[in-house]
Amino acid sequence: MAEHKKVSSVVIRRLPRYYRYLGDLLAKGIKRISSKELSELMNVTASQIRQDFNCFGGFGQQGYGYNVEYLYNEISDILGIRKGRSMIIVGTGNLGMSIAGYSNFKKRGFNLVGLFDHNPALYGKEVSGIKIMPVTELKNFLQGHNVDIAVLTMPKESVQEVLPVIKGNVKGIWNFSHKEIPQEDGLSVENVHLSDSLMTLSCKIGRNEKLGK
Amino acid sequence: MAEHKKVSSVVIRRLPRYYRYLGDLLAKGIKRISSKELSELMNVTASQIRQDFNCFGGFGQQGYGYNVEYLYNEISDILGIRKGRSMIIVGTGNLGMSIAGYSNFKKRGFNLVGLFDHNPALYGKEVSGIKIMPVTELKNFLQGHNVDIAVLTMPKESVQEVLPVIKGNVKGIWNFSHKEIPQEDGLSVENVHLSDSLMTLSCKIGRNEKLGK
DNA sequence: TAGATTGTTAATCGATTAACAATC
DNA sequence: TAGATTGTTAATCGATTAACAATC
Numbered sequence: 001m002a003e004h005k006k007v008s009s010v011v012i013r014r015l016p017r018y019y020r021y022l023g024d025l026l027a028k029g030i031k032r033i034s035s036k037e038l039s040e041l042m043n044v045t046a047s048q049i050r051q052d053f054n055c056f057g058g059f060g061q062q063g064y065g066y067n068v069e070y071l072y073n074e075i076s077d078i079l080g081i082r083k084g085r086s087m088i089i090v091g092t093g094n095l096g097m098s099i100a101g102y103s104n105f106k107k108r109g110f111n112l113v114g115l116f117d118h119n120p121a122l123y124g125k126e127v128s129g130i131k132i133m134p135v136t137e138l139k140n141f142l143q144g145h146n147v148d149i150a151v152l153t154m155p156k157e158s159v160q161e162v163l164p165v166i167k168g169n170v171k172g173i174w175n176f177s178h179k180e181i182p183q184e185d186g187l188s189v190e191n192v193h194l195s196d197s198l199m200t201l202s203c204k205i206g207r208n209e210k211l212g213k
Numbered sequence: 214m215a216e217h218k219k220v221s222s223v224v225i226r227r228l229p230r231y232y233r234y235l236g237d238l239l240a241k242g243i244k245r246i247s248s249k250e251l252s253e254l255m256n257v258t259a260s261q262i263r264q265d266f267n268c269f270g271g272f273g274q275q276g277y278g279y280n281v282e283y284l285y286n287e288i289s290d291i292l293g294i295r296k297g298r299s300m301i302i303v304g305t306g307n308l309g310m311s312i313a314g315y316s317n318f319k320k321r322g323f324n325l326v327g328l329f330d331h332n333p334a335l336y337g338k339e340v341s342g343i344k345i346m347p348v349t350e351l352k353n354f355l356q357g358h359n360v361d362i363a364v365l366t367m368p369k370e371s372v373q374e375v376l377p378v379i380k381g382n383v384k385g386i387w388n389f390s391h392k393e394i395p396q397e398d399g400l401s402v403e404n405v406h407l408s409d410s411l412m413t414l415s416c417k418i419g420r421n422e423k424l425g426k
Numbered sequence: 427t428a429g430a431t432t433g434t435t436a437a438t439c440g441a442t443t444a445a446c447a448a449t450c
Numbered sequence: 451t452a453g454a455t456t457g458t459t460a461a462t463c464g465a466t467t468a469a470c471a472a473t474c
Contacts, residue, residue, distance in 0.1 A: 433470105447458085
């Protein structure tokens with residue numbers, strides 16, 4: 001298994017989708033699937049599926065296809081799901097709360113270990129079994145706990161304050177704030193811009209309308 | 214201005230980012246910018262910027278660069294922001310509420326006109342000036358109002374029920390539910406899978422860790 | 427005019443698809 | 451064994467980058 005050639009980021013971004021579809025198949029009790037069948041289900045080419053999986057060293061068997069459970073587990077591992085990740089959420093507005101309350105994350109190995117906010121009225125309030133702490137406690141907390149991921153769901157303005165405390169103490173940042181955070185050497189970053197996605201949709205609508213005329 | 218050649222979707226996905234950066238420049242009172250300066254700011258190549266803008270027919274001037282305000286307005290138009298879009302939200306959990314409460318959407322021409330949920334305890338409750346209505350009212354509402362976008366922030370299970378009512382009555386779906394909705398001829402769709410993004414982050418972390426060893 | 431910077435064509439790079447030999 | 455389907459190489463396609471003539 002040639003595990004560690006450099007894998008392109010477009011491939012990596014496709015893995016969670018495979019993971020979802022395989023999870024559905026597994027739940028339906030389906031034992032094996034060929035790249036052709038999977039390609040029809042997912043609306044991609046069988047060739048792409050085989051290429052993608054082979055970036056990680058071939059999970060199938062000629063003449064048979066792929067064992068769903070085995071493939072699912074392998075992808076889980078690549079995604080770090082079986083190992084598990086601990087995470088904190090900074091910013092307990094609606095978005096932060098919606099992430100904190102999303103039980104599926106836990107199922108997928110993402111464990112909430114801390115909640116932080118600036119609003120004193122919220123200190124001590126418990127969400128999903130975790131008490132909300134003041135942002136000023138962040139530094140202390142990070143030094144005492146092993147935190148893999150910091151989820152940033154606070155306003156743009158607070159990012160400057162929180163970022164230096166976080167950097168060096170986590171392995172990844174899941175950033176929903178409107179301040180883009182650049183990836184660095186020891187730090188993985190996913191910048192999620194929800195409004196970008198809405199504007200993209202609006203743009204698609206506009207181009208669709210014009211096409212109609 | 215050769216407005217309507219087919220523009221690739223990677224280009225369209227980059228537009229909101231340009232829009233954000235240009236908005237920042239505008240707010241700072243900067244009047245003109247060259248593709249080179251913008252490229253350094255945004256960490257892309259100047260070539261790509263010029264190619265991207267030229268898909269829509271050239272917004273610059275040789276020897277000068279781009280007028281920030283003009284460019285900003287042109288991109289606003291392409292994104293449908295100046296025209297404006299009306300939208301409803303179906304599912305008023307934390308995620309739905311966080312979108313309903315996000316004031317920047319309004320600034321960008323996205324107008325919330327309806328909120329729907331299944332929970333009778335919420336009927337009539339007002340959020341951002343809009344009363345929550347029963348999902349059973351959806352059909353009626355869509356026939357009486359001009360709705361551009363339906364935002365789906367409800368559980369997977371309710372999608373099957375709501376989708377047929379929505380299709381044909383909106384131009385686009387911003388889908389946060391865990392049921393992938395395929396794009397169709399008259400219907401633009403953006404499927405947002407937040408958990409995919411988190412898993413991608415986790416995957417990047419894993420590969421980073423391995424690299425470290 | 428000379429200098430700057432675009433718009434645009436050409437070259438390169440990377441990603442996707444097709445094809446097929448290897449093999450279960 | 452014959453049939454099926456992978457793993458993998460080769461061909462194609464599309465996106466990015468480089469280069470430069472056009473022009474403000």
